[in-house]
Amino acid sequence: QSKTLTISWWGYNGEKMNANIITPFKKICGCEIVFETGNNADRLNKLKLRDGKGVDVIYLTDSFSQLGIEQGLFQEIDASKIPNLADIYELGKAPQGKYGPAYTIGRVGIVYDSAKVNPPITAWGDLWRDDLKSSVSLPGITTTAGPLVVLEAGKHGGADAYEDTDKAFSEIEALKPNVVKNYNTGSELVNLISTGEVRVALAQDFTLASMQAAVPTMTWAKLKDGDIATLNTVNIPKGSENVELAHQFINFILSKEVQQAEAEQGVDAPISTKVSLTPDQAKIWTYGADMVAGLTRIDYAKMNAAKADWIDRWNEVFGQ
Amino acid sequence: MKHFARWGLTMPATIAVVVLLIVPVAITIAATFAEPKGVFAPYVTFFSSGFRRAVLYRTLEIALITTAISLTVGFITAYVIAQMPGRAKSIMIVAAVFPLLTGVVVRSFAWLIILGKNGILNTMLISTGILSEPLSMLYTEGSVIVAMVYLFVPLMILTLVGVLEGIPRDLIDASASLGARPLMTFFQVILPLATPGLIVGAVLVFTGSFTSYATPQLLGGEKQMMMGTFLYQRAMVTFDWVGASTIAAIMVVLTLSVVLIMSRIARRLNPMAV
Amino acid sequence: MDRRVHPILAAFAACVFFFLLAPLVIIIGAAVSDTTYLTFPPQGLTLRWFVNIFEIEAFRTTAITSLQVAFLGTALSLLIGVPAAYAINRYRVELPRWLSTIFVLPILVPEIVFGFSLMKSVTIGLGLPIFISLLVGHALLILPYSVRVVGASLAAFDFSVEEAAISLGCPPLKTFLTVVLPNIRAGVIAAFILAFITSINDVSVSVFLTGPGISTLPIQILAHMEQFFDPTIASVSVLLMFVTVGVMAVVEATLGLTFLTK
Amino acid sequence: MTVSLTIDSISAHYGSTQVLKDLSISVMAGELVSLLGSSGCGKTTTLRLVAGFLQPSSGSIKLGERDLTGLPAHARDIGLVFQNYALFPHLSVQDNVAFGLRQRRVPQQERAKRTMAMLDRVGLSAFADRLPSALSGGQKQRVALARALVIEPPLLMFDEPLSNLDAKLRIDMRVEIRQLQRANGTTSLYVTHDQEEAFSISDRVAIMNAGRIMQLDAPEVLYRQPANAFVARFVGFENLIRMKVAERNGALVVAETTGGARLQLSQETFGPIKDDFVLACRADGLSVSRDGDGIAAVLGTRTYLGRAYQYKCMTSAGEITANGALSDPLETGASAVLTPVAEQCCILDPED
Amino acid sequence: MTVSLTIDSISAHYGSTQVLKDLSISVMAGELVSLLGSSGCGKTTTLRLVAGFLQPSSGSIKLGERDLTGLPAHARDIGLVFQNYALFPHLSVQDNVAFGLRQRRVPQQERAKRTMAMLDRVGLSAFADRLPSALSGGQKQRVALARALVIEPPLLMFDEPLSNLDAKLRIDMRVEIRQLQRANGTTSLYVTHDQEEAFSISDRVAIMNAGRIMQLDAPEVLYRQPANAFVARFVGFENLIRMKVAERNGALVVAETTGGARLQLSQETFGPIKDDFVLACRADGLSVSRDGDGIAAVLGTRTYLGRAYQYKCMTSAGEITANGALSDPLETGASAVLTPVAEQCCILDPED
Ligand SMILES: Nc1ncnc2c1ncn2[C@@H]1O[C@H](COP(=O)(O)OP(=O)(O)OP(=O)(O)O)[C@@H](O)[C@H]1O
Ligand SMILES: Nc1ncnc2c1ncn2[C@@H]1O[C@H](COP(=O)(O)OP(=O)(O)OP(=O)(O)O)[C@@H](O)[C@H]1O
Ligand SMILES: NCCCCNCCCN
Ligand SMILES: [Mg+2]
Numbered sequence A: 001q002s003k004t005l006t007i008s009w010w011g012y013n014g015e016k017m018n019a020n021i022i023t024p025f026k027k028i029c030g031c032e033i034v035f036e037t038g039n040n041a042d043r044l045n046k047l048k049l050r051d052g053k054g055v056d057v058i059y060l061t062d063s064f065s066q067l068g069i070e071q072g073l074f075q076e077i078d079a080s081k082i083p084n085l086a087d088i089y090e091l092g093k094a095p096q097g098k099y100g101p102a103y104t105i106g107r108v109g110i111v112y113d114s115a116k117v118n119p120p121i122t123a124w125g126d127l128w129r130d131d132l133k134s135s136v137s138l139p140g141i142t143t144t145a146g147p148l149v150v151l152e153a154g155k156h157g158g159a160d161a162y163e164d165t166d167k168a169f170s171e172i173e174a175l176k177p178n179v180v181k182n183y184n185t186g187s188e189l190v191n192l193i194s195t196g197e198v199r200v201a202l203a204q205d206f207t208l209a210s211m212q213a214a215v216p217t218m219t220w221a222k223l224k225d226g227d228i229a230t231l232n233t234v235n236i237p238k239g240s241e242n243v244e245l246a247h248q249f250i251n252f253i254l255s256k257e258v259q260q261a262e263a264e265q266g267v268d269a270p271i272s273t274k275v276s277l278t279p280d281q282a283k284i285w286t287y288g289a290d291m292v293a294g295l296t297r298i299d300y301a302k303m304n305a306a307k308a309d310w311i312d313r314w315n316e317v318f319g320q
Numbered sequence B: 001m002k003h004f005a006r007w008g009l010t011m012p013a014t015i016a017v018v019v020l021l022i023v024p025v026a027i028t029i030a031a032t033f034a035e036p037k038g039v040f041a042p043y044v045t046f047f048s049s050g051f052r053r054a055v056l057y058r059t060l061e062i063a064l065i066t067t068a069i070s071l072t073v074g075f076i077t078a079y080v081i082a083q084m085p086g087r088a089k090s091i092m093i094v095a096a097v098f099p100l101l102t103g104v105v106v107r108s109f110a111w112l113i114i115l116g117k118n119g120i121l122n123t124m125l126i127s128t129g130i131l132s133e134p135l136s137m138l139y140t141e142g143s144v145i146v147a148m149v150y151l152f153v154p155l156m157i158l159t160l161v162g163v164l165e166g167i168p169r170d171l172i173d174a175s176a177s178l179g180a181r182p183l184m185t186f187f188q189v190i191l192p193l194a195t196p197g198l199i200v201g202a203v204l205v206f207t208g209s210f211t212s213y214a215t216p217q218l219l220g221g222e223k224q225m226m227m228g229t230f231l232y233q234r235a236m237v238t239f240d241w242v243g244a245s246t247i248a249a250i251m252v253v254l255t256l257s258v259v260l261i262m263s264r265i266a267r268r269l270n271p272m273a274v
Numbered sequence C: 001m002d003r004r005v006h007p008i009l010a011a012f013a014a015c016v017f018f019f020l021l022a023p024l025v026i027i028i029g030a031a032v033s034d035t036t037y038l039t040f041p042p043q044g045l046t047l048r049w050f051v052n053i054f055e056i057e058a059f060r061t062t063a064i065t066s067l068q069v070a071f072l073g074t075a076l077s078l079l080i081g082v083p084a085a086y087a088i089n090r091y092r093v094e095l096p097r098w099l100s101t102i103f104v105l106p107i108l109v110p111e112i113v114f115g116f117s118l119m120k121s122v123t124i125g126l127g128l129p130i131f132i133s134l135l136v137g138h139a140l141l142i143l144p145y146s147v148r149v150v151g152a153s154l155a156a157f158d159f160s161v162e163e164a165a166i167s168l169g170c171p172p173l174k175t176f177l178t179v180v181l182p183n184i185r186a187g188v189i190a191a192f193i194l195a196f197i198t199s200i201n202d203v204s205v206s207v208f209l210t211g212p213g214i215s216t217l218p219i220q221i222l223a224h225m226e227q228f229f230d231p232t233i234a235s236v237s238v239l240l241m242f243v244t245v246g247v248m249a250v251v252e253a254t255l256g257l258t259f260l261t262k
Numbered sequence D, E: 001m002t003v004s005l006t007i008d009s010i011s012a013h014y015g016s017t018q019v020l021k022d023l024s025i026s027v028m029a030g031e032l033v034s035l036l037g038s039s040g041c042g043k044t045t046t047l048r049l050v051a052g053f054l055q056p057s058s059g060s061i062k063l064g065e066r067d068l069t070g071l072p073a074h075a076r077d078i079g080l081v082f083q084n085y086a087l088f089p090h091l092s093v094q095d096n097v098a099f100g101l102r103q104r105r106v107p108q109q110e111r112a113k114r115t116m117a118m119l120d121r122v123g124l125s126a127f128a129d130r131l132p133s134a135l136s137g138g139q140k141q142r143v144a145l146a147r148a149l150v151i152e153p154p155l156l157m158f159d160e161p162l163s164n165l166d167a168k169l170r171i172d173m174r175v176e177i178r179q180l181q182r183a184n185g186t187t188s189l190y191v192t193h194d195q196e197e198a199f200s201i202s203d204r205v206a207i208m209n210a211g212r213i214m215q216l217d218a219p220e221v222l223y224r225q226p227a228n229a230f231v232a233r234f235v236g237f238e239n240l241i242r243m244k245v246a247e248r249n250g251a252l253v254v255a256e257t258t259g260g261a262r263l264q265l266s267q268e269t270f271g272p273i274k275d276d277f278v279l280a281c282r283a284d285g286l287s288v289s290r291d292g293d294g295i296a297a298v299l300g301t302r303t304y305l306g307r308a309y310q311y312k313c314m315t316s317a318g319e320i321t322a323n324g325a326l327s328d329p330l331e332t333g334a335s336a337v338l339t340p341v342a343e344q345c346c347i348l349d350p351e352d
């Protein structure tokens, strides 16, 4: 009886995942592969209800994988079983302690319609500009990028959002007139952009292509204070019954071959330093040592601790 | 034998609800009374927040308005459909079902196109000179209600057509022959006789709109936050199931009360209504 | 009740239908737009978003699961719900009033909490297989339609007709099937449609009841939308409408459309 | 406010089947006219047309000077007792009866008074708070009656309003209806299948057949001198005997049945007799005696009627039904002689 | 398969109101018994108990040797004609009638044959394919009748099955019912409010009042010798005159009303007469003459009955209803004398 590896992930782009990862990996491991699909929250909640059982590998964005770690749902990784770790950017190797590595990298920044926003946006603080009244969409506080707004608001007010939360939220209050509506999903953002409801958004880079398809003048702002890094991680839940296989799988997806294929086909930005892309292939990704070096890193442990309070305050600011 | 019929027929469904719903949900909600800070601590916390109370009132308000509008609009439409000859009637019923087949995301996109700043309605109003500036129709309580009514009117229609068809023609004739003008016949005969359907529709719409979260989030935004969204945040984002269960318990008590009040009103209109 | 309708009412109903159907034009337009995002009016015409549904394997498998769950779940809920609705109306005097109230609970408890509790107590607690708990969860979620919508039709049913059948030697179950059911057909069909659609659209409860290897179409659609913002979602809606029209055409050809009403 | 009702050559259809054909009836102000006719002949349909629930395909209906055609049902101010009662199931007996008064904005107090008074008349005061579903058939029917009577409209129509009542109650109700109708001068159209009821309650009776009026006359006239064989049969002339005059002897006429039996009839009692005629006799109109002049018969089954015995009699003119006295029962198989009794017989023209 | 029906002291309640009180009826095998009683007295309730739609609170019901109590309704094999018809709205006339045969798995061909034959009997062959909603009241009633008759069960129950039919059809149907019932030896319980119908169709008649049986006897017995005042009134003794014997003269008795009017009665025709008694007379039982021996009266309103005139008469013993001959009409206000006719009168014990 062959083993079955159960993978929990989002579930989009199944065809490419099959071709690039699943089929070749099955050949290597001689095992069956089964998926559990859904968004971060759904899958992590279910994993918690199952007390960390039922899944061998779980894909999450970094804020949720941090949550999983805090809930004690994952086991530590045996780095020795993942030789390909050596080839990935430093920030992805052990982003949340001894738990799972990142397998792709992205960034949060500002996009704007260069045809309508003048002068161009060049810093986080530009979001507060008077000429952007009723032009902006922020990510909802419950999304990956939402809490980053709080951090940037703190910075804009000259404070640390963790230390002086009041300051950060008074800055958000000040930002409110510029906000048309906050979005909760990528598709919602794209709709807001394509219908002209908003011209400026704080967004993750993977939405850029779609926004540009709708409004070709959408531009990724070159922020002098830098974009923020987001990582998607892979972890092994503590109840995994195929720990060996899980390590083997993680090692496989970090391999140059997989990373190269995924990047070329527009699935995920590479975290492997071995991948090389043409400028055209690279333009939609967070790619290259320079760009990676310029990214700000988030302490998700700290952020998750503050999040419940932030959500309440955020609700009160935007809900009145 | 008779007793078996009475209770036996309801038994499978009753057991299903008790075992699969009441007990599991009671267990979940029971956790809210086991907080270290005190038996009712989570509830005290909830109600001491002005913002939370505001969300609760808003939710109640939106659900009640949605129910009232859906009830009226759905009833009148169902009434007209019920008078149609058989074929036209069926086609209209099927047409009414279509809105239910659309996913929440595309549906909200459609309303974005209609109600948006650059939307069809604004464009029309401006080009006809009625407006000089686009109106902000989206992200208001109104847009949430419109979108929910859109979803619940078909449900009302579907529930009511059958009930209205079941009203014997003779009773309407009898009413007319006693001098009741159509409007009076409507209020004194058709309406009471339709209450079994109306109450079902009202309950479905009220509970549906009271617990909804995707539609208010997409068309109302955070300004129109409702209890469902609130609950969703607690449960799915912060993993605070106690907080979420507290909200759920409050919602259940409230909706149940409203449902019971509705049933009471229905029985006053028609003592035969269950 | 074939009668002339007051013109004001007719005009009102026409407006309601405009209100209900106009947004569909936008959705249909968006579904055939040759763009990678939703837009209206459509820019260019394409059917590739429809083709997409059939080409992506995850859509196919989850659609099958969704259809199975919706059909079986609706059948299950009618199977236990209709007898309850019948008893509540038939023995109106003898049965307590609260009995009908407990059958609204499944839609009254917020879905997430329902799904969460069900997963905790039933799927995990009782160790039910995923498909079974998904099915059971859906059947329960849509039970209110089976009980209450069918019940509304039964409220107008003249039970002396049932006694007539019984006095002619027809056993109770057969009486129900051959005499009661045909006369409450409109209610049962309405309940079926509402239940089926609720099941096939459900996300919140399914989120908890799906698991490794088993997912439903709405969840798969949301997954797709994590990464793609293209009109596939619109074409799924349109496809569902076409399927409905197709089903109606079959009903018309076999039973006649008037079958749907009284 | 006493007005006449004029139904002028109306036709009516359900879908494509014609139910009424050029039907005309006029009811004078304050008059009560009964419609009597076999099941399915169109009585209910006629009332529905007048009430406005159905539109005639041609013809007109007038109440006094007012043309009802085109007037909506609720504006016609016509009381109607429905054949199937059509009680409002959601309203108590009292509220059912008060319904029409409420529409007329009769003040609450007077409404309650009139409602209770009417319930009293129909013997249902004790049932005021019941729902119709908890009533017996006859009780329901009386509620339907009370509901129409209490509004005291200028035109009342009754569709077999007493069919589910026992004999005594039927007579009581009949008297109540007639009293109210007279007192208020209410023009009334009354459908019944009970001939005695029709004859005792009506000023005039219309005999209907297959959507047409066969005869519209005062009860006595109908009863004694039906205009045709249909009406004759309907009013109880069970035996229609085809005859030919064989001899004339001044006022006396000797006529022969097709079977050859001879009868002597006087034109003084029967009126003028043509050569070819039909002798119509009720069962009571042929006395059954052991011997004498008349049509020879052999007696068949005997039925006890309460006030008499009824015999099926085999004669040369076919089967004849005749009644014999209680005091002198005859046995099946016995021979007897049937002699016409003038008051219970009449002379008709033959129809072909 | 001819069986008897024994209803043994059953009581029945709707909620907390008692409707039947210790009611017993036994119907012999092949017998037809009618229930006659005022509106709301519990006739339909009795049938519903026998049919099994209602459970008695006490007492038992037996069909032959079989105890019906506890047997589910569908297994009782009893045909019932519902007072409100209860036709299947979704089935054609034909399918309504064939329904019971289908339950009995009668093969398609025979089913169609029997159904059409029965429709023929009730005169509805032409309506076989109609839905009930497109029928007149009387047509519906005949479908209900046909539906129960066609299954030829051992026990048939009829709840006012002919109430909506015209006189002629009513008699035709009555004859059909009786023929079928006799031919099949069907034990039958028949509810009607039409006394003539009850008397002519039944082997025995039960008079019911307020949930009790007042008398159960053959029609002739009931008609001539009612057991008590209630039954007397019910079977048409409209006048109950309280009397005391003043003189006895062998078989002859002179009795006096409370008002002092005197009458001579023979015990040979009236049977034994006690000192205190009630003279019960039908309207036909008091002959109205201009003069002679009897109770002096002043005539009130006159009603035409068809076969006679009916007078309300003012006498010293109260208001009395009496019939007078058509040949000699008397005017309102005239004085007259009322003389009892033995066959239409009877002697009752007084009740207090
Ligand atoms: N469902 C019920 N609930 C309460 N009381 C009822 C119910 N049905 C009938 N009754 C009462 O029981 C009594 C007997 O009713 P039943 O129907 O047996 O009368 P019935 O003799 O058939 O009268 P009718 O000749 O008017 O049809 C009536 O007084 C009636 O009001
Ligand atoms: N809705 C209908 N559709 C078609 N035909 C109908 C409809 N209603 C009645 N009819 C037919 O019209 C004719 C007249 O019906 P109507 O009800 O007027 O009869 P009626 O004289 O009242 O008879 P009854 O004494 O039996 O009540 C009947 O033959 C009946 O079958
Ligand atoms: N809401 C978070 C969705 C995460 C989707 N994954 C993004 C991967 C980028 N290639
Ligand atoms: Mg009729």
Ligand SMILES: [Mg+2]
Binding pocket: D136, D137, D138, E043, E044, E045, E083, E159
């Ligand atoms: Mg009855």
